[in-house]
Each structure stands twice: as C-alpha cells, then as structure tokens.
Amino acid sequence: MKIQKLFQKTMFGVFALFGAISLSTSILCVYTVDTHLSEEYENNSENIAKTIADSSVDILLNRDLAALQSLIDQFVEIQSIRYIYITDESGEFLAHTFVPGIPEEIRTSDPFNTALVERSLPGMGDFVEVGSPILAGIAGTVHVGMDTGLIALKIQRAIGQQIYLISIILVVGVLAAIWFVNLAAKPLGDLLGYAVDLARGEEGTSNDKLLSRDDEVGHLARLFLYVSGREESESTNQRDEVQRR
Amino acid sequence: MKASDMKTMTRRALIRSGLACCALAPWLRTLRAVGSTVPQTATGVTDTEIILGMSAAFSGPSRGLGIELYRGARTYFAHVNQHGGIAGREVVIKTYDDGYQPDPSVKNTLKLMLQDQVFLLFGYVGTPTVTRVLPMLKKFQARNIFLFFPFTGAQPQREPPYGDFAFNLRASYRQETAGLVDNFVRINRKRIAVFYQADAYGRSGWAGVRRALKRYGEQIAGEATYRRGEKFTGSMRKQVEILKASKPEAVICIGSYAACAAFVRDAVDLDLRVPIANLSFVGSENLLKLLTGGNADNDHYTRLLVNSQVVPSYEEVSIPGVKEYRDLMQRHDPQPLQDLMKEAYAPFAHSFVSLEGFLNAKLMVEILRRLGGDPQRNQLERAVFTVRDFDLGIGEQVSFGPNRRQGLQRVYYTVVKNGRFVTLDNWKKRFA
Structure with missing residues (x-):
C-alpha cells in the first residue's frame, strides 16, 4: 500500500515536471517561431517586391507589358506569395495575378502605399501586403501579398513538430520512470515483507538474497535481523530471569 | 648553302610533298568527309535531313493548337520531301509536348538545342512559353539558333532585347x-x-x-x-x-x-x-x-x-495558297503524333491554325532553299533578309529585313x- 503511494507520487511528479516543460517549451516555441517566421516572410516579401521593382524599370520603360506579366508570374510561383500587382505613376493597374478580377478592396486602396498593410480579401483569405516603389515611385509601385493563412499553417506545422518531439520525450520519460520506480519498489516490498515476517517471529525466517545486498535495503534487512535477534535474546533472558525467580 | 642547292632542295621537297599527298589522298578524303559530317550533324543538318525543333501543346486543354499547327506544317514538309526535299535533304520536325506550360517548354528547348542539336526552332505555341524561351536564345546566341514563326502575336519576340532571335510570320x-x-x-x-x-x-x-x-x-x-x-x-x-x-x-x-x-x-x-x-x-x-x-x-x-x-479563311478556295493548302491536306492527311498523344483528339479537315502551320512551313522551305546545298546556321539571318515581296499565295507579299522581322501584317x-x-x-x- 505504501509502495503504491510512493509510486503514484513519483509518477505524478514526473507528469507534472514534463507537463511544465512541455507547456513552457511550447509557449516559447510558438512565440519564437511565430515571431521569426512572420519577420522572415515580411522580409522576403519586401525583398521580392524590391527585386520586381528593380527588374521592372527596364521593362516598363522599354518593353511590352507581357514581359512584365511574365516576370511577376515567375515570382507568384513562390510558395506563400498569393498575389502581385503593379500600378503605374497614375495608379492604373499595369499587371496583376488576380483571378477572376482585381478585388474591390485593392482597387480602391492607395496605389502608392509601400508600408505593410494587413488585408482580408473576401473569398481569398487574409494577407500581409508590402509595396516597393519603381524608380523612386515615378514609374509606379509593386505590391506583393503574402498569405497569412499559409504562414500560420507553417507556424502550426513547426509547433506541431516541436510538440511531437516533446511528446515522444514524455512517453519515453514516463516509461523510464515506471521502470526505475519498479526497480526501487521491488526490494523495498521484499524488505517490508521480511520485516513483517521478523516481527511476527516466524520460525526459520531468512532471506539470503535480501541480506546479501550491498545497499541501503541490505543494510536495513541486516539491521531488522539484528534488532529482531536482540529483542528475541532479551525476551529469552527475561523469561529465564522470571523462571529463576 | 648555294642557291642551286636550295633550288634542288625545294624541288625535292615539292616532289616529296606531292608524293605524300598522292599517298594520303584517300585518307584525306575520308578525314574531310568525317570532318564535314561532324559539324553538320552537330548543327541539325545531315546528308539526308534538316532537323527543326518544335515544342508545343500536344496535351491539355489547348492541345488542339499544337496538333493543328503541326499537321499544317507537316503537310507542306511532306509535300516537299516527296519531291526531293531541299537539295536532297528531307525536312524533319523533332517535336516535344509542353502542354502550353512555360517550364516544360524551357526544358524541351534545352533538349532541342543541346541534345538533339536541331538546326533551328520552329512553330512554338503560346506567349507564356515563348517569352520564357527567348532569353535562352540570347544565352546561346553564339550558336546562331533562331526561333521561326511562333504561334503567338505577342510583342516580346518582336522587339528588343529578344526580337533579333525570332522571325514572325503572323500579324501581332x-x-x-x-x-x-x-x-x-x-x-x-x-x-x-x-x-x-x-x-x-x-x-x-x-x-x-x-x-x-x-x-x-x-x-x-x-x-x-x-x-x-x-x-x-x-x-x-x-x-x-x-x-x-x-x-x-x-x-x-x-x-x-x-x-x-x-x-x-x-x-x-x-x-x-x-x-x-x-x-x-x-x-x-x-x-x-x-x-x-x-x-x-x-x-x-x-x-x-x-x-x-491572321490568315485568310480556308473556305476561300479562290485564293491560290488556300487551294494548295486544301489539296495537300487532302492528299497527305497528316495524323497527330501518336507518341505525344495523351488524350483523344479528332483532327479537323481544315482549320485556321493548320493553314497557318502550312504557310509557316512554306516560307520555312523557301528560306532553307535560299541557304543552298550547305546550310549553315550563321547564314540563316542573311537568307531570311533576302526574302522580299515573296508570294505565299494568299494575296499578301512577304518581306523581311533587319528592321522587319514579321512577314504578314493583315488581319481578317x-x-x-x-x-x-x-x-x-x-x-x-x-x-x-
């Protein structure tokens, strides 16, 4: 009964410890991954917008818009970039990747804005949009929209992987704890049984395996045997004295 | 050394050289033949064939364009090949399917240029595909590979920086x-x-x-x-x-x-x-x-x-070029390439696309003829520029020049x- 209680307490301790580790690691992980990935995606989209803006100058000034469209089509193949549009110096749309058409929210937004904007487009999802001026803005502006849903999915995946790893460690830890507790509990149980037998003064009580152990359990067993022997001799002496009297 | 000795020696040297040449003549002929075959094969021309490379949509929702364009061109080439080809060489089209997608088109072009070593690129289909291929032509400009008569009216192959690597027949x-x-x-x-x-x-x-x-x-x-x-x-x-x-x-x-x-x-x-x-x-x-x-x-x-x-109606049989197209289509009835067919397709007896393919081939043959018996890639541009007021038989004269890389202008x-x-x-x- 006492051993089971010890076992339960140990298991509870293990669970509590791992639970605290898992929770704190997950929170830290969510925060780190979310912050880093979001920053990374924003930086990427800013860089992509800048790259397109730099490459567009020559095309806008010297070439057909088909070449410009071909350029942005290649960039929109990059995962998590969901739309790109280019407006000219008057705000007119020169090229874009929207299907079936340019959303009303974008059509009515400021075409020269280059600051980060969060957009929720009906039927398309949530986006983070960044802009970059072409030729310091005198030739137009490039706008790149990153799908925040996809970013969230990637963050979730990264967190999921982290939690998966922690869960495996937890299971292995619990199994190891059970094994260790059993390893400690079995000799203690034997010792308890031996002590009870000695207390009952059962004849021929002896446990060589227990008495030969070179650890605390062995020392205790030998101590119990010694105390039990002393008590027995003391009671024999007392009995002899009574008889003498 | 005396002058007479020098004379004797020179004479002796000449005789020796002459004898050596006579002895080596058969070997030299063989070496020359091997030498001439290797570079010729390497540029898409053999003793029996001139190989053109084509990447087009033969599968997917736009497969009808690639198939019909190929059928039209194939008809005219078959007609020419049947009548002795060009200076004894048959015109052959090496074809690949790109499904009207840019990436396969780029891969096919690399294969055609580097692996198949075709003489020129011919009859590509589509703007998104061609616009991605054009920079490759610039990259390999030392090889003098040109794109002839793509099935697209877009501007990128009509203007700098890539306009010099393509020749167009159709209006834009x-x-x-x-x-x-x-x-x-x-x-x-x-x-x-x-x-x-x-x-x-x-x-x-x-x-x-x-x-x-x-x-x-x-x-x-x-x-x-x-x-x-x-x-x-x-x-x-x-x-x-x-x-x-x-x-x-x-x-x-x-x-x-x-x-x-x-x-x-x-x-x-x-x-x-x-x-x-x-x-x-x-x-x-x-x-x-x-x-x-x-x-x-x-x-x-x-x-x-x-x-x-961009071509007249194939119903207008009063136009000589259209009549020739209809007659040859009926005679040769070219079938879609079975190797490239992934989905069923029932070809049309006549179509605007196959007529365009036919006219592309007709002008291509004329240009190849103008290259003479030893076609070289580096002579292609010059040969194209010799085409002045050429009659394809559709009532519009075709001319090319350094500042004119599109043959037809008319829209119907x-x-x-x-x-x-x-x-x-x-x-x-x-x-x-």
Missing part, C-alpha cells in the same frame, strides 16, 4: 486588337471590356486593347481573368458577372478555346448580349465545336461571335454562319 496581337477596337468603335461600341488569360498572353492582348482604346480617348470598361489551363466544363459565371457590372458594349477575349468557349456559353446564359470577339490564337474550329456541340444548326451561342484571324475578321467561320464584310449590319 497589337494589330489584331487594334483592328477589333477600330471596328467596334466605328459601329459606336466604345465601352469595351476584356476577358483574358492571367499570364503573358492575356496581358499582351490586354495591353493591345488598352493601347488601341487610348487612341480614341477611351479606357478598358471592365476586365476579368481566368487561370491558364481552364477547361470548357469550368464555370466562368463570376467573370461574366464582373464584366456585366461594367456595362460593356463589346467584349474582347484573349484566351484559349476551352476557356473562351466556357465564357461565351456563360455570357449568353447570363444574358450578356454583346458582341464577343476572340483573337486568332483561340483556335476557332475547336471553339466552334465546343459551342455548337458539333451541331451546325445550333447558333445559340455563336450569333454574336467575331474572331480575328470572321463570324459564324451555318456552323462555319466566314469572312465578315459588314460590321454595322452584323453588330450595330
């Missing part, structure tokens, strides 16, 4: 869209909306319409897009609703036949009753087949259709009558 999308806009404006339909493919092809046509409208102080009334590869079974209702909201008086479609047919169907179903124009790239016969379901009497969806073409307009595309002669009567 700029000319087609300008012609359509001019005619619509003339019948007082100035509010023009555009339905286009969301890629370089669509943008090229969109830019053409925008440019043409600007001349009249007008803007594009509304625009809607679709993704490349859309099928006829797909819905275009959203696009129709977007355009309908802009209250257009005409719509110009810049797309492929499956998507444009779906758009026309949904436009008529949603009561958008305005003329709907398509560019030559659409593949008129395939479009018509989808809209009529093969039933010539079914004009429910085709009454307000008008298609621009056709409407559907009795289940066939016929030349439109009176816009007012038809659409006013």
Whole structure:
C-alpha cells in the first residue's frame, strides 16, 4: 500500500515536471517561431517586391507589358506569395495575378502605399501586403501579398513538430520512470515483507538474497535481523530471569 | 648553302610533298568527309535531313493548337520531301509536348538545342512559353539558333532585347486588337471590356486593347481573368458577372478555346448580349465545336461571335495558297503524333491554325532553299533578309529585313454562319 503511494507520487511528479516543460517549451516555441517566421516572410516579401521593382524599370520603360506579366508570374510561383500587382505613376493597374478580377478592396486602396498593410480579401483569405516603389515611385509601385493563412499553417506545422518531439520525450520519460520506480519498489516490498515476517517471529525466517545486498535495503534487512535477534535474546533472558525467580 | 642547292632542295621537297599527298589522298578524303559530317550533324543538318525543333501543346486543354499547327506544317514538309526535299535533304520536325506550360517548354528547348542539336526552332505555341524561351536564345546566341514563326502575336519576340532571335510570320496581337477596337468603335461600341488569360498572353492582348482604346480617348470598361489551363466544363459565371457590372458594349477575349468557349456559353446564359470577339490564337474550329456541340444548326451561342484571324479563311478556295493548302491536306492527311498523344483528339479537315502551320512551313522551305546545298546556321539571318515581296499565295507579299522581322501584317475578321467561320464584310449590319 505504501509502495503504491510512493509510486503514484513519483509518477505524478514526473507528469507534472514534463507537463511544465512541455507547456513552457511550447509557449516559447510558438512565440519564437511565430515571431521569426512572420519577420522572415515580411522580409522576403519586401525583398521580392524590391527585386520586381528593380527588374521592372527596364521593362516598363522599354518593353511590352507581357514581359512584365511574365516576370511577376515567375515570382507568384513562390510558395506563400498569393498575389502581385503593379500600378503605374497614375495608379492604373499595369499587371496583376488576380483571378477572376482585381478585388474591390485593392482597387480602391492607395496605389502608392509601400508600408505593410494587413488585408482580408473576401473569398481569398487574409494577407500581409508590402509595396516597393519603381524608380523612386515615378514609374509606379509593386505590391506583393503574402498569405497569412499559409504562414500560420507553417507556424502550426513547426509547433506541431516541436510538440511531437516533446511528446515522444514524455512517453519515453514516463516509461523510464515506471521502470526505475519498479526497480526501487521491488526490494523495498521484499524488505517490508521480511520485516513483517521478523516481527511476527516466524520460525526459520531468512532471506539470503535480501541480506546479501550491498545497499541501503541490505543494510536495513541486516539491521531488522539484528534488532529482531536482540529483542528475541532479551525476551529469552527475561523469561529465564522470571523462571529463576 | 648555294642557291642551286636550295633550288634542288625545294624541288625535292615539292616532289616529296606531292608524293605524300598522292599517298594520303584517300585518307584525306575520308578525314574531310568525317570532318564535314561532324559539324553538320552537330548543327541539325545531315546528308539526308534538316532537323527543326518544335515544342508545343500536344496535351491539355489547348492541345488542339499544337496538333493543328503541326499537321499544317507537316503537310507542306511532306509535300516537299516527296519531291526531293531541299537539295536532297528531307525536312524533319523533332517535336516535344509542353502542354502550353512555360517550364516544360524551357526544358524541351534545352533538349532541342543541346541534345538533339536541331538546326533551328520552329512553330512554338503560346506567349507564356515563348517569352520564357527567348532569353535562352540570347544565352546561346553564339550558336546562331533562331526561333521561326511562333504561334503567338505577342510583342516580346518582336522587339528588343529578344526580337533579333525570332522571325514572325503572323500579324501581332497589337494589330489584331487594334483592328477589333477600330471596328467596334466605328459601329459606336466604345465601352469595351476584356476577358483574358492571367499570364503573358492575356496581358499582351490586354495591353493591345488598352493601347488601341487610348487612341480614341477611351479606357478598358471592365476586365476579368481566368487561370491558364481552364477547361470548357469550368464555370466562368463570376467573370461574366464582373464584366456585366461594367456595362460593356463589346467584349474582347484573349484566351484559349476551352476557356473562351466556357465564357461565351456563360455570357449568353447570363444574358450578356454583346458582341464577343476572340483573337486568332483561340483556335476557332475547336471553339466552334465546343459551342455548337458539333451541331451546325445550333447558333445559340455563336450569333454574336467575331474572331480575328491572321490568315485568310480556308473556305476561300479562290485564293491560290488556300487551294494548295486544301489539296495537300487532302492528299497527305497528316495524323497527330501518336507518341505525344495523351488524350483523344479528332483532327479537323481544315482549320485556321493548320493553314497557318502550312504557310509557316512554306516560307520555312523557301528560306532553307535560299541557304543552298550547305546550310549553315550563321547564314540563316542573311537568307531570311533576302526574302522580299515573296508570294505565299494568299494575296499578301512577304518581306523581311533587319528592321522587319514579321512577314504578314493583315488581319481578317470572321463570324459564324451555318456552323462555319466566314469572312465578315459588314460590321454595322452584323453588330450595330
């Protein structure tokens, strides 16, 4: 009964410890991954917008818009970039990747804005949009929209992987704890049984395996045997004295 | 050393050299033959063949374009090969399927240039594919590989920096869209909306319409897009609703036949009753087949259709080039390449696309003939520039020059009558 209680307490301790580790690691992980990935995606989209803006100058000034469209089509193949549009110096749309058409929210937004904007487009999802001026803005502006849903999915995946790893460690830890507790509990149980037998003064009580152990359990067993022997001799002496009297 | 000794020695040396040459003559001949075969094979010309490389859509929703263009070209090449070829060499087309997608097109081109070592590239289909291939031609410009007569009217292969690496036969999308806009404006339909493919092809046509409208102080009334590869079974209702909201008086479609047919169907179903124009790239016969379901009497969806073409109607048998095309198509009846066929396709007896392929091949043969018996890639451009007022048999002379890399300029307009595309002669009567 006492051993089971010890076992339960140990298991509870293990669970509590791992639970605290898992929770704190997950929170830290969510925060780190979310912050880093979001920053990374924003930086990427800013860089992509800048790259397109730099490459567009020559095309806008010297070439057909088909070449410009071909350029942005290649960039929109990059995962998590969901739309790109280019407006000219008057705000007119020169090229874009929207299907079936340019959303009303974008059509009515400021075409020269280059600051980060969060957009929720009906039927398309949530986006983070960044802009970059072409030729310091005198030739137009490039706008790149990153799908925040996809970013969230990637963050979730990264967190999921982290939690998966922690869960495996937890299971292995619990199994190891059970094994260790059993390893400690079995000799203690034997010792308890031996002590009870000695207390009952059962004849021929002896446990060589227990008495030969070179650890605390062995020392205790030998101590119990010694105390039990002393008590027995003391009671024999007392009995002899009574008889003498 | 005396002068006489020198003379004797020189004479002796000459005799020795002469004897050595006589002895080695058969070997030298062989070496020369080997030497001449190796570079010739390496540039797509053997003793028996001139190999042209073609990457086009032979699968997917636009496969009809690649197949028909190939069939038309194949017909003329078969005719030439049957009559001795070009200086004894047959013209062979090495074909690859790109499904009208840019990445496969780039890979195919690399294969054609580096592995197959073709003499030139011929009959590519599509703007998004060709615009991605053009930089490769610049990269390999030392090899003098040119792209001949791509099936696209886009500007990138008509202007710097890549215009020098391609030769076009057909009129441009700029000319087609300008012609359509001019005619619509003339019948007082100035509010023009555009339905286009969301890629370089669509943008090229969109830019053409925008440019043409600007001349009249007008803007594009509304625009809607679709993704490349859309099928006829797909819905275009959203696009129709977007355009309908802009209250257009005409719509110009810049797309492929499956998507444009779906758009026309949904436009008529949603009561958008305005003329709907398509560019030559659409593949008129395939479009018509989808809209009529093969039933010539079914004009429910085709009454307000008008298609621009860059070749005359194949029904005009009074045109010598058209008659020759029809005769040779009937005689050779070229079938689609079985190796590339992934889906069933029933070829048309005649089509605008195969007629264009036929004319491409006819001009190609003329250029190859002008190269003479020892065709070299570095002589190609010069040979093309010798083409002046060449008669393809369609009533328009073809000329090329350093500043003229497009052979034909004319645009034709056709409407559907009795289940066939016929030349439109009176816009007012038809659409006013």
